[in-house]
Each structure stands twice: as C-alpha cells, then as structure tokens.
Amino acid sequence: MCLQEKMNTQLEFSCEELLATASNLSAxxxxxTAxxxxxxxxxxxxxPxxxxxxxxxxxxxxxxxxxxxMQDRVKMPYVDAVVHEIQRYISLLPFSLPRLAPQDIHFRDYVIPKVRCIYFHYDFHKA
Structure with a gap:
C-alpha cells in the first residue's frame, strides 16, 4: 500500500488500481503497434x-x-495504401465492444435475454 493511501482512507483510486491501469494501457x-x-x-x-x-x-x-x-505521406500513395490494407486485413480487435441487449432478442433458434452482455465477432476475411 502506498504511503498516501495509508494516510488518506477516502481515496477513490488506489495505487494498485493505478498500476493495473497503467499496465493495461501500456500493454x-x-x-x-506490434x-x-x-x-x-x-x-x-x-x-515480395x-x-x-x-x-x-x-x-x-x-x-x-x-x-x-508526415509530409512525405502524400508523395507515397502506394506505401500509404499498403499500410492501410495491412490494417484492414488483420483483425486486431476481432470482437467489438460489449453491448447489452435492451430486450429479449430472438435470433434463429436462440434467445438472447434482456440485459445480457453481447460481443459481436467480425470476420473481415469473409467480407
């Protein structure tokens, strides 16, 4: 526990939470990028x-x-297009942000209950 936490028990954000958040942002x-x-x-x-x-x-x-x-970017349209195509091609985030079903949803043979957390999967390679 940090010294500040020991002295102030009304903190809403602990050192452990700060470290976890910084670690998540870094990762x-x-x-x-990687x-x-x-x-x-x-x-x-x-x-090739x-x-x-x-x-x-x-x-x-x-x-x-x-x-x-950055000024060179407009002079290199092929490189720019290749970079954008690579970004489009890879599925960096294969799932969307979570959503909540506002009501019971009937989809094919399934029922998604109201207030159930839903993740949509994108498969760009089939698009």
Missing amino acids: AGTET SPLRYGLLLLMKY EILAKVHEEIDRVLGSSRRPS
Whole structure:
C-alpha cells in the first residue's frame, strides 16, 4: 500500500488500481503497434512483388539519406495504401465492444435475454 493511501482512507483510486491501469494501457498500446508491424512484415514476405514496389517508392521519394516525415505521406500513395490494407486485413480487435441487449432478442433458434452482455465477432476475411 502506498504511503498516501495509508494516510488518506477516502481515496477513490488506489495505487494498485493505478498500476493495473497503467499496465493495461501500456500493454494495449504495445499490442496495437506490434501486431500491425508483425503481420505487415509477414504479408510483405508472402508478397515480395508488393515489397519491391514499396521499397522502390520509398527509395524514389526519400532516397537513402533522410528519414520520412508526415509530409512525405502524400508523395507515397502506394506505401500509404499498403499500410492501410495491412490494417484492414488483420483483425486486431476481432470482437467489438460489449453491448447489452435492451430486450429479449430472438435470433434463429436462440434467445438472447434482456440485459445480457453481447460481443459481436467480425470476420473481415469473409467480407
């Protein structure tokens, strides 16, 4: 327990909760960055012809002597399209945010009771 918690028992947010929240934010931020990079690299390995076009456009716009900037994005439409396609292709969050059924819902042979928590699954690969 933190020293501040011991001295103030009316705190609404404990040190343990703060650490858990910071950990969750860190993990979520890491995953949303690491997964597109990982899948993007795998997809580019699978499709070397796309990788070659991406590499050519980067070399043409940036050369080998400078780092990219946000202004370069409009000069590299192919790279921009590939990045967006990778983000569309991977299912980073395969489930939506939870929803509550406002009333009993009859769907095919199933009944979803009122106030039941529902998660919708997206399968972008079949869309």
